[in-house]
Amino acid sequence: MARQKREQRDTRQLIVEHAAEQFALWGYAGASISDIAAAVGVSKPTLYHHFADKEEIYVEIATSVLTSMTERARAAIEGVAPAPERLRRFMRAHAGYLQENEHAYIAGQLGFRGLRETEGRSRALELRDGYERLLSGILSEGLSDGSLHMADVRTATLMVLSTLNWMARWYRSDGPVAAVEFADRYCDMLLQGFLPRAETR
Structure with a gap:
């Protein structure tokens, strides 16, 4: 048995x-x-x-991906105090999951618009929202303690996730640069901005 x-x-x-x-x-x-x-x-x-059907398989994939990504992100930021470093750890964890689970990640990012209103879909959306809250919590803490600056947390959350999620469109696991390195570059640009800094004398 x-x-x-x-x-x-x-x-x-x-x-x-x-x-x-x-x-x-x-x-x-x-x-x-x-x-x-x-x-x-x-x-x-x-x-x-x-x-039962294709939709049930897809929901299984989506919930598994979101659960794993959330657990991975929580483990990455645990015990890390400064918000900027927590943001970097979160972004590296996100990119690392893509790097190691490319097909599952891409499938999980297809979205849920075409799915019926089922318990499985609701669970997937709940996990997605929880993952977003984990990120927005990091950004909110940084805004509160002055270690991060942004117009508003919601827009910043969407920007970070959009930046990371779009990697699935072009990232190649056999390319010369690892996904986590791209995450580091993204984080540097987000934290430093694109505007030139005056030289410190």
Whole structure:
């Protein structure tokens, strides 16, 4: 019985991993159940034994990605006091997840607009909002203690997330620069701004 349950979990995990790759390559609408089943090497009835439909698979991916990213970000900023450094740690954690889980990340960033109002969708949105609050909390603390300056926290939160999320459009894991290094560069630019500084004499 234990072996059977383990095999079921393994098959379910394989379905999620291959589905993430199909979604990343072809988009949610472009990836079919038949494509996913073929990629896993199982029949459609076997796939339907584990998931009711394509949407349920996607929600599983999205919630898994957001949960992992949140846990990773929390661990990265734990015990770090200065808000600017916490921001850097958060951004590196975000980019690091992309670097190590490219297909899952891209699939998880497809969005939820086309999904039905289900408990799974609500859970995914709840996790997404929690991740945003984690970032906005860092920015709010920096604004309060004077270590960061911004017009408003909400806009700053969206700007940081937009900058990081757009990396999935062009980042290449086999390229010369690691995703976390891009995150460092982004953070430097955000903290320093684009305007030239007067030389200190």
